[in-house]
Amino acid sequence: MTIEKRDLISLYNLPTEVKFCRKCTISNQRPRITFDKNGVCSACNFKEHKKNDIDWLDRERELKELCDKHRRTDGSYDVIVPCSGGKDGSFVASMLKSKYKMNPLTVTWAPHIYTDIGRKNLDNFIQIGGFNNILGSVNGAINRRMSRLAFIHMGDNFQPFIYGQTNFPLRMAVQHNVQLIMYGENGEVEYGGDLSNAYKPTRDIADHDKHYFSGKPPEFWEEHGVTRKDIYPYLPPKYDDIVKNETEIHFMSYYIDWDPQENFYHCVENTGFETNPTRSEGTYSKYASLDDKTDGYHYYLAYIKFGIGRATSDTAHEIRDEKITREEGIALVKKYDGEFPKKYFRIFLDYLDITEEQFWDVIDSWRSPHLWEKINNEWKLRHTIWNES
Ligand SMILES: [Zn+2]
Known part of the structure; x- marks a missing residue:
């Protein structure tokens, strides 16, 4: 199995300088997202538009x-x-x-x-x-x-x-x-x-x-x-x-004014929906994307490619929905983002029929040098929202 190194910047048209939205926790590394001149992301601006302009x-x-x-x-x-x-x-x-x-x-x-x-x-x-x-x-x-x-x-x-x-x-x-x-x-x-x-x-x-x-x-x-x-x-x-x-x-x-948390309450009442007894790995939530034992790796790869893990995505929309503050969001990102999904790791390797070594070779081939650096033999994100100036 030969694995080629990827050029994420050209593949996904990523900005080389990492910036975080002033209002939520998302960065400009999310493919296709845009930031306005005040450093606010298009998703936050869209939320504002929904709040103010829509009847x-x-x-x-x-x-x-x-x-x-x-x-x-x-x-x-x-x-x-x-x-x-x-x-x-x-x-x-x-x-x-x-x-x-x-x-x-x-x-x-x-x-x-x-x-x-x-x-x-x-x-x-x-x-x-x-x-x-x-x-x-x-x-x-x-x-x-x-x-x-x-x-x-x-x-x-x-x-x-x-x-x-x-x-x-x-x-x-x-x-x-x-x-x-x-x-x-x-x-x-x-x-x-x-x-x-x-x-x-x-x-x-x-x-x-x-x-x-x-x-x-x-x-x-x-x-x-x-x-x-x-x-x-x-x-x-x-x-x-x-x-x-x-x-x-x-x-x-x-x-309708879309609110995932309200949908959750509705489904508990009406469709027999149950949450996970424990939080999903990589985030703090218990009610989103629970169905597949292999989906943790889909989210983990997004974290590797863009520095955007599940906790970043979850906090970003919960900040926009006014469920948590940006400060709370940043603390949750610091605590959970990029946590490795180890619960089903063995099952996942068996499912794909790859070794652990091959797994990490693939993962590392998606680390872009503008996002990642190796310090003391450990991969670290160069830019995190809790370290931004
Ligand atoms: Zn934003």
């Missing part, structure tokens, strides 16, 4: 109109809700069903390796929440091989999951002749990224393509022995079929 009653009217346009009376499904059984998708499905009287079909792309709590939450969502659900599960051997290739060549073991997660709902929409797909939040907009969709409720299908296939097209997989047949379930339906179906992708976060 949420107006937005709710738009949502009702959208539901009325798509609502069916013949008993068939009228909206697809992508949902893992986690708090956000469950919240969307629950709201659409109970408040807006829609008939959702919820669709789930199975994780690589379920955690007990993740599986339980999906079961609760179906049994207690009362939803119809289609679970997309793929050939485990292929999933595993793709995850291994993605870890080694893309620095993200989660890439195959992301393909399935984003394309499976489209396939289900076309198959079931449902035009409306309702996602929870638009992560690009809410957490800093490409703002081209910030002021509209939808994502263009072409744009969807841009974000989810720009990484490595099917040719890459074929070169590494993954056949067309193997990769088929991960791919979107034919573009013409998506268009012919008049498929629309919408985000609930456009229509």
Whole structure:
């Protein structure tokens, strides 16, 4: 296994000088985020815009109109809700069903390796929440091989999951002749990224393509022995079929004031959602991204590539949502960010069929010298938010 050293700066178009947002904890190393002249990030500015300029009653009217346009009376499904059984998708499905009287079909792309709590939450969502659900599960051997290739060549073991997660709902929409797909939040907009969709409720299908296939097209997989047949379930339906179906992708976060913590409370009450008994490694939270034993490495790689770990992401949006102060956020980042996910490490190495040494070779190949330095044989971030002047 030969591992090439990566040039992160050109690969992700990263600024060479690290800066932290004056309001939250995110740095300018998050791909596609922008900072204004006052050193405030685009996600904080977007939050401010939502607080000051948006009439949420107006937005709710738009949502009702959208539901009325798509609502069916013949008993068939009228909206697809992508949902893992986690708090956000469950919240969307629950709201659409109970408040807006829609008939959702919820669709789930199975994780690589379920955690007990993740599986339980999906079961609760179906049994207690009362939803119809289609679970997309793929050939485990292929999933595993793709995850291994993605870890080694893309620095993200989660890439195959992301393909399935984003394309499976489209396939289900076309198959079931449902035009409306309702996602929870638009992560690009809410957490800093490409703002081209910030002021509209939808994502263009072409744009969807841009974000989810720009990484490595099917040719890459074929070169590494993954056949067309193997990769088929991960791919979107034919573009013409998506268009012919008049498929629309919408985000609930456009229509209602999106607050992950409030979604969590709603799901505990209504869909049988349960938190982890312990916090997730790398952060302090117990209720986000709980489903997959391998996802800790996806977050850990983001920490290595960008210096942005789970605690940074969690604190940044909780500061914007006014749940914690920036000072509290910085203390939490200092305490938890970059904590190594050791709980499932053995399972992860077995799953990818790599040695511990190979694991660290891959990890180190993604450390950019503008972010990392080695002091006394130990890797340290050059710039941290608690050391900034
Ligand atoms: Zn910010």
